[in-house]
Structure formats: structure tokens, C-alpha cells
Amino acid sequence: MPRRRSIFPSIVNAAIFILMEIAALNLLSRNSSLQEIWIAQASHKFMGAVWGGSQNVRSYFSLRRENEVLAAENHELRKRLMEISTSTDGSVQLSGDTPYSFFSANIVKISRNKQHNYIIIDKGSENGVTDRCGIISSKGVIGIVDAVGPHHAYALSFRNTDVSISARLGNEGAVGPLVWDGRSSDGAIMKEIPLQYKYHPGDTVYTSGYSSIFPPDIPLGLAGESRVINGATNEIRVKLFQDFSSLRYVTVVKNNNAREMEALER
Numbered sequence: 118m119p120r121r122r123s124i125f126p127s128i129v130n131a132a133i134f135i136l137m138e139i140a141a142l143n144l145l146s147r148n149s150s151l152q153e154i155w156i157a158q159a160s161h162k163f164m165g166a167v168w169g170g171s172q173n174v175r176s177y178f179s180l181r182r183e184n185e186v187l188a189a190e191n192h193e194l195r196k197r198l199m200e201i202s203t204s205t206d207g208s209v210q211l212s213g214d215t216p217y218s219f220f221s222a223n224i225v226k227i228s229r230n231k232q233h234n235y236i237i238i239d240k241g242s243e244n245g246v247t248d249r250c251g252i253i254s255s256k257g258v259i260g261i262v263d264a265v266g267p268h269h270a271y272a273l274s275f276r277n278t279d280v281s282i283s284a285r286l287g288n289e290g291a292v293g294p295l296v297w298d299g300r301s302s303d304g305a306i307m308k309e310i311p312l313q314y315k316y317h318p319g320d321t322v323y324t325s326g327y328s329s330i331f332p333p334d335i336p337l338g339l340a341g342e343s344r345v346i347n348g349a350t351n352e353i354r355v356k357l358f359q360d361f362s363s364l365r366y367v368t369v370v371k372n373n374n375a376r377e378m379e380a381l382e383r
Contacts, residue, residue: 217332220244220369222252225269229361232299234274236260240369241268251330251370256358257337258282259367261330270369276302276361284337285325286316286353292325295337295355303357305338310351316340322355329375 226237240246242265252259252272260272261280273280276297284295284307291314298304307322320340326333341354372378 216372216374218245218371218373220246220371222246222270222367222369224365224367227274227361227364229276229302232278234276235263236272236274238270238272238367238369239268241266241270243267245371246270246369247371249330249375251372252367253331253335253370254359254364254367256360258324258331258335259359259361259364262369274361275305275359282331283325283327284355285323285333286310286314286340287320288323290314290316290320292327295322298354302361303338303359305355305357307340307353307355308346308350310343310353312345312349312351314351316343316353318342329372329378330370332370332372 220240222238222240224236225239228234228236236252236259238246238252246262246265248262248265250262250270252262258275260274260277262270262272264271275282278297278299281294281296283292285292286307291310293307293309295305295307298306310316318339318341322337322340324331324333324335324337336358338355338357338359341356343351343353346352
């Protein structure tokens with residue numbers, strides 16, 4: 118059986134070669150000022166590349182933490198905005214008795230290429246999340262919680278053909294159900310709008326507040342073209358503000374009076 122060759126001589130030879138190269142470069146730099154400049158420049162470029170690369174690596178791994186901090190700040194601002202109400206004279210008032218509770222959350226799984234898309238978030242019953250909680254972002258409605266575990270919750274995405282939310286055209290316009298158009302990533306359709314109601318393309322669409330899930334006045338998107346359905350109502354295309362392809366940080370909104378409202382409806 119042939120004996121295995123030791124790698125120790127190879128390591129010694131490599132070390133000797135590196136030391137000889139360093140010695141040769143040192144001699145060159147001492148014997149010629151021009152060569153010294155070239156060697157110094159090469160050394161600086163190499164060190165700059167190494168330093169820059171390490172900085173890029175550190176910056177990359179710090180982005181997640183920075184994004185989490187920004188998400189937490191956005192959550193607090195969104196929470197404060199939801200507590201703001203407008204009085205009849207147009208003045209802004211801060212209400213401390215809002216029926217809604219808010220929880221920041223991260224999306225851990227999301228489907229985007231189906232007719233029945235879903236979302237899983239990293240907050241569950243131990244964080245106060247219950248079924249029928251809403252999920253929102255700074256750019257609109259994301260979904261509705263359908264099932265809850267201790268540490269995670271499963272939600273139907275707004276990009277699900279089974280989900281419909283109550284929406285309003287403009288500040289005081291007509292109210293109707295808003296559904297995903299079933300095709301595009303940022304398209305929706307607002308249905309059952311009376312023909313006599315006049316609107317302008319570009320009007321903002323908001324949540325109506327006629328729901329036990331979502332607070333009123335969450336901006337959802339911009340109204341576009343319309344078409345008449347069965348000669349009785351309009352359907353209006355809506356371009357959503359939210360881009361579902363880049364979604365990660367969300368806010369769970371819980372209506373603390375939802376059970377009472379649903380019981381009365383029954």
C-alpha cells in the first residue's frame with residue numbers, strides 16, 4: 118500500500134515562497150523610488166478593496182436590523198395616525214379611546230401566484246392576535262387573519278378572490294365592496310357603485326369604516342376607468358398603492374369591539 122504523502126513539506130515550501138516574495142518587494146522598494154511608489158499604490162489599492170469589501174459586508178448584514186427599526190417606527194406612527202379623528206369643523210383631534218389595538222409583525226411566508234393567496238406572520242395568540250384581525254401597511258390593506266397559533270397567524274391575502282373589503286370613493290363618496298382583480302399585482306375592482314354617483318379618475322379610495330375589521334380612512338389606491346354592469350351599477354378599476362412583491366413588515370389591527378358588533382349582527 119502506497120504511503121500517504123504529508124502536506125507539511127508543501128506548507129513549508131509555500132511559506133518560504135511568500136517570504137522570498139516579500140523580501141524581493143522590499144528590496145525593490147528600497148532601490149528605486151519609482152518602484153516604491155508603484156508598490157505603495159498597489160498596496161493601498163489592495164487594502165482599500167479589502168476594507169471596502171468588509172464595509173459592504175457589514176453594511177449588508179446591518180440592513181436587516183435597520184429595516185426592523187424603521188418598521189417599528191412606522192408601526193408607532195401608524196398607530197398614532199389611527200387615533201386621530203377629524204371634528205365637524207375640520208380640526209384634528211387625538212382620541213385616546215380608539216377601539217383598535219395594533220401589533221407590528223413580520224411576514225414569514227407569502228404566496229403571490231395563485232387565486233387564493235395567503236400570508237403567514239410571526240405573531241400569534243400569545244401576542245394578542247385573534248382570528249378576524251386585519252393586516253395593514255402604510256400603503257393599504259394586506260389581508261384578514263383566518264387562523265391563529267401561539268406564535269404565528271395565517272391570513273387570507275387581499276390578493277385572494279374570496280376576500281372583499283368595504284371601500285369608499287373620496288372623502289364622502291359612494292361605498293362599495295373592493296376586491297382583487299384576480300390578475301395584476303396592484304389591481305382591484307370597486308363594485309356596486311350607483312350610476313348617479315359621479316367621480317373623477319384619480320380620486321383616492323379609502324376603507325369605509327363600515328366593517329368590524331378595518332378602521333376607516335386607510336388609503337387603498339386611486340380610482341381609474343369604469344364600466345356599467347347590467348345597466349344598474351358601475352364597476353371602477355382601482356390601482357392599489359401597495360406593492361405585494363416587496364412586502365415584509367406589516368401591522369395587525371384588532372377591533373376590541375368586533376365580537377360585540379358581530380353578535381348584534383347575528
